[in-house]
Amino acid sequence: MPGHAVVRIVGVGAAAPGLRLAAADIGAAWNRKGGKGRAALCAPDEDTLTLAWDAGTAAVEAAGADPTAIDGLWWGCGRPPFADGPSHAVLANALGLAHHATGALLSGSPHSGIEALLAAADAVSAGSVRTALVVVSDAIRPGPGTGYEQRAGAGAAALVLGLEGGTATLGVRATRSRPLLDRYRGDGETDTRDLYDGRLFREEIFVPIVGEVAAALAPLAPSVWSLPDPDGRLGAVIAKQVGAPLVASTATYAEVGDSGSAAALLGIVGALDAAGVAAAVAYGGGRATGIIINVEAPVAGAARVAAMITDGTPASYTRALRNRGQLVAGGETIPMGVPPESALFARGAEEMLQLLGARCVDCGTINTPPSLHPHCTACGGPKLEAVHLARTGTVHTYVVNYTMPAPFEAPLPIAVIDLDDGARIMLQVDDDGTDLAIGRRVRLVLRRYAYERGVPVYGFKAKPLQEA
Amino acid sequence: MAWNRVTVVGAGLIKMGELFDQSYEQMAAGAFAAAVEAVDKGFEPHQVEAAFVATQRGTLWGQEGIGGNTVPTAIGLAGIPCTRIENACPSGSDAFRVGAMAVASGVHDVVLVIGVEKMRDKSTEEGLLSRAAAGHPIFTRGETAPVLFAPFATRHMAEFGTTREMLASVAVKNHYNGARDPYAHFQNEITIDDVMKSPPVCYPLHLLDCCPQTDGAAAVLLVNAERANEFTDRPVWVAGFGVATDHPYLHEKDSFTEIKATRIAAGRAYAMAGIEPTEVDCAEVHDCFTITEILDIEDLGFVAKGRGGIASLEGETTLTGRIPVNTSGGLLAKGHPIGATGVAQITECWWQLRGDAGDRQVEIRNGYALQHNAGGRGSGVAVINILTNRNDT
Numbered sequence: 001m002p003g004h005a006v007v008r009i010v011g012v013g014a015a016a017p018g019l020r021l022a023a024a025d026i027g028a029a030w031n032r033k034g035g036k037g038r039a040a041l042c043a044p045d046e047d048t049l050t051l052a053w054d055a056g057t058a059a060v061e062a063a064g065a066d067p068t069a070i071d072g073l074w075w076g077c078g079r080p081p082f083a084d085g086p087s088h089a090v091l092a093n094a095l096g097l098a099h100h101a102t103g104a105l106l107s108g109s110p111h112s113g114i115e116a117l118l119a120a121a122d123a124v125s126a127g128s129v130r131t132a133l134v135v136v137s138d139a140i141r142p143g144p145g146t147g148y149e150q151r152a153g154a155g156a157a158a159l160v161l162g163l164e165g166g167t168a169t170l171g172v173r174a175t176r177s178r179p180l181l182d183r184y185r186g187d188g189e190t191d192t193r194d195l196y197d198g199r200l201f202r203e204e205i206f207v208p209i210v211g212e213v214a215a216a217l218a219p220l221a222p223s224v225w226s227l228p229d230p231d232g233r234l235g236a237v238i239a240k241q242v243g244a245p246l247v248a249s250t251a252t253y254a255e256v257g258d259s260g261s262a263a264a265l266l267g268i269v270g271a272l273d274a275a276g277v278a279a280a281v282a283y284g285g286g287r288a289t290g291i292i293i294n295v296e297a298p299v300a301g302a303a304r305v306a307a308m309i310t311d312g313t314p315a316s317y318t319r320a321l322r323n324r325g326q327l328v329a330g331g332e333t334i335p336m337g338v339p340p341e342s343a344l345f346a347r348g349a350e351e352m353l354q355l356l357g358a359r360c361v362d363c364g365t366i367n368t369p370p371s372l373h374p375h376c377t378a379c380g381g382p383k384l385e386a387v388h389l390a391r392t393g394t395v396h397t398y399v400v401n402y403t404m405p406a407p408f409e410a411p412l413p414i415a416v417i418d419l420d421d422g423a424r425i426m427l428q429v430d431d432d433g434t435d436l437a438i439g440r441r442v443r444l445v446l447r448r449y450a451y452e453r454g455v456p457v458y459g460f461k462a463k464p465l466q467e468a
Numbered sequence: 469m470a471w472n473r474v475t476v477v478g479a480g481l482i483k484m485g486e487l488f489d490q491s492y493e494q495m496a497a498g499a500f501a502a503a504v505e506a507v508d509k510g511f512e513p514h515q516v517e518a519a520f521v522a523t524q525r526g527t528l529w530g531q532e533g534i535g536g537n538t539v540p541t542a543i544g545l546a547g548i549p550c551t552r553i554e555n556a557c558p559s560g561s562d563a564f565r566v567g568a569m570a571v572a573s574g575v576h577d578v579v580l581v582i583g584v585e586k587m588r589d590k591s592t593e594e595g596l597l598s599r600a601a602a603g604h605p606i607f608t609r610g611e612t613a614p615v616l617f618a619p620f621a622t623r624h625m626a627e628f629g630t631t632r633e634m635l636a637s638v639a640v641k642n643h644y645n646g647a648r649d650p651y652a653h654f655q656n657e658i659t660i661d662d663v664m665k666s667p668p669v670c671y672p673l674h675l676l677d678c679c680p681q682t683d684g685a686a687a688v689l690l691v692n693a694e695r696a697n698e699f700t701d702r703p704v705w706v707a708g709f710g711v712a713t714d715h716p717y718l719h720e721k722d723s724f725t726e727i728k729a730t731r732i733a734a735g736r737a738y739a740m741a742g743i744e745p746t747e748v749d750c751a752e753v754h755d756c757f758t759i760t761e762i763l764d765i766e767d768l769g770f771v772a773k774g775r776g777g778i779a780s781l782e783g784e785t786t787l788t789g790r791i792p793v794n795t796s797g798g799l800l801a802k803g804h805p806i807g808a809t810g811v812a813q814i815t816e817c818w819w820q821l822r823g824d825a826g827d828r829q830v831e832i833r834n835g836y837a838l839q840h841n842a843g844g845r846g847s848g849v850a851v852i853n854i855l856t857n858r859n860d861t
Contacts, residue, residue, distance in 0.1 A: 334593065337602030345605060352606050368719065369607070377720045397626075397724045399618035400671035401610055404600045405593035411671075412610045416619055416719055426719035428610055433671070438626050449609050450601075459606035 004125040008166035009293065010065065011300040012269040013058025013308070015051045015156040016256045017042045017139070020312035021320045023150035029317045030145050037232070039153035039257025040312060041320050042139045044409060045430065045447040047456060049081045049091055051156035052137035053446040056095050058308060059158035062301025065131060067096040070160070072129035073103040076116030076136045078261045078284070080107050081456045090458060093353040094446045095133070096388065102129060109285025110138065113261035117159065117291065121170050124161050132161040138260030141324050146194040148183065151232060153257020155309060157266040168272055168299045171292030174216035176209035178286050183230070198231065206234055210283050211241050213290040218242040220292050222279035226267030229253050230283070255310055260284070270305035273298045333407040336450055340457050347371050352459050355391070355444065357423050358384035366423035390421035393462070395440040400433035407452070417442060417462050430461040441465040471572035473693035475703035476855065478507035479815040481686035484653045484803040486588045490683065492530050493542035496584045499685035499808070500543040508700040511689060513543065517576040519550040522563035522583040522807035526554065529589045539582060557754065557843020558851035559583065560810025564688065565709045565853060571690050582687040583808035596681060607717060614670035614678060614757060616718065616846060621672050621759035623724035627774070630762065632672060634777030636663035638758040639676050639800050641786055646797025648827040653682045653803035677758040682803025686812035704821045707743070707836065707856040710736030716848040725774070729850035730767040730842050737852040743836055745769030748791065750820050750830045751838040752813035755798040764840060765793060792830040795820060813839040814853065821857040832857065
């Protein structure tokens, strides 16, 4: 783009849920041939926003960036957590970005991920933001029993963009579109519909426009590609057409399934670990867009991508239906005592999402959360300053709660954590509690604490670290 | 001391249990009648000058609007001054302390302290367990009552080698006592194996490590010691009391091997009574969970810190042990109708000090009985009352 500054990739990250649903189990449930492979599945406390936080945090760490210096967040996800609400604000706050951070939430189809990348790149290039965080995430909710179900997965990827630093640059782009229905979710519908006719989709929509975009990028001789592969075959068709030497996205599709808006970038970020020319092509909602990434040297964070998205735990089909909210117990659940739109929530929103503490100026004790502590718990002093809490710590003591009313699910471990900055906090544990122990190292991760009145409630949980 | 001395001249309770057939008002009337009946020389209800009522779960059906006015009408004394005390699990203990202060101050000579609580008009899910969804949306999410005490058990086990058998021995002992208390919710003995094999509720606590949900009511009559002989020749005196608070949230605790509020309140109560822990003949302590009693007997100074588990297992707290604890069956067997609990504990102390405890009677050597509750979020408040049958204090 003549006259515009070249945008650089400073760091990347990725994330996938910890559960995997086998295609064979879906087949068995519907009494038909199962098919192969598996796809990622969200736990009850994971969704598109928590995946976005995981990937975004990893990218910011890889970039070595100060989150408060990131002044723009572009988030592409096909299905925002709030259909109409503060999705972007919640993610930006939980990531601890600059309070004046700009950016956008792009949604409406699996194409929204690449749209977020392009919009962020344009803002950086134009100088309207210094450092942009691009996050793409999705957790597909297919209709039970549809042919698409075994392919529907989840995942997230993130890139930190700037004009300085980094070891890769964004290159040329190409876009094509056709105004035709493929997979879609009508207004008011909860599940993504399957294709009406797979052959129609292939011949009239997918192959023509994705093929044209890929052909437009092919002259730049990419050594590695990320190609959309909604059914497990079409990616190979395009790869053959353009003579792609290596399709990095094949491995991510095999691991997490179709991650929708995240698929194109999740399929390429791990490949930015080697110098060369990379191409990422996204498809969705009747649009296809591709972009070239010129890798000068391994991009920070790229080498860790594979480990971030592999090795999920198998989950049953029943578990999958429950986690997606498609299998619901009869009877009433216990509503939160504090509605998510109430004053207590409003008072606590920032301190909960940004993990703020109140440090006593006189004795140094960190009290949490600030809104409940106008005075220090240790010395009683009234002079407190807001600080960001440490994100790692050690289990001081814990319980595993087995007895709660719906919608709680047992076992629910809860731990008192001694954070590395000396603060103490009590949080739910992102684990089944079986290998929890006093002294176990944990890090704090954003998870969905509740889903009620149609909206999610987010907060931090303690995730046990793998023993070294 | 410039204050009037205070005596207990009557005390009583209703049979505790799941009292689906009784209203809040009927339970209050039953407890009041029991206390009046227990007065040796007779007591006319209209002699009550003022009342203090303890009811903690104002959110349970039938108790939402309860203030100081419900009980007087229920017991036929509409018009008397009456104040409701709500101070978490020690509500009944604190109502007793406030009632004693009202008499000590000279404002009133005859005061009724009554605790009344319906725990079972709501289902377990909608009642007690629903607190998992109450309070702070993040810091208390999933926090049912056992979550407030189980972290202490985990830590006590790690630091002192306390075992689940030791925890279980508390439940076994209290059920044994409860089987000898006609007012107890549970009237059956259990074994350590029963406790160990009961379903897990909140690691490391199992079902029989936990007190039941119980409806109940208890009442005591406090009288200026100058006038005690109008009612009885065998009064029991209030020797002292102590209250202390600690931070409400668990993550604010300094230690998970003690209930700090109990330790501080105990120091105050012993100082006021002018006694040492070794002079206590028996104690009714807060055993909402087995671990709580282990912490209590340490924090009250009955055993050294860390020895609560082994002391329980070795029988130091049985009816014939060195320091009998929860002779009534405690919260674990007698039940925990929250507002009534402390008042019912006072009633047990009154019986023990007067030698009226029947099969549960312990040897009264020094003439002191101690009553204790701790509670609130994170055991942030503890109340202790010490009674005596000695007129020389």
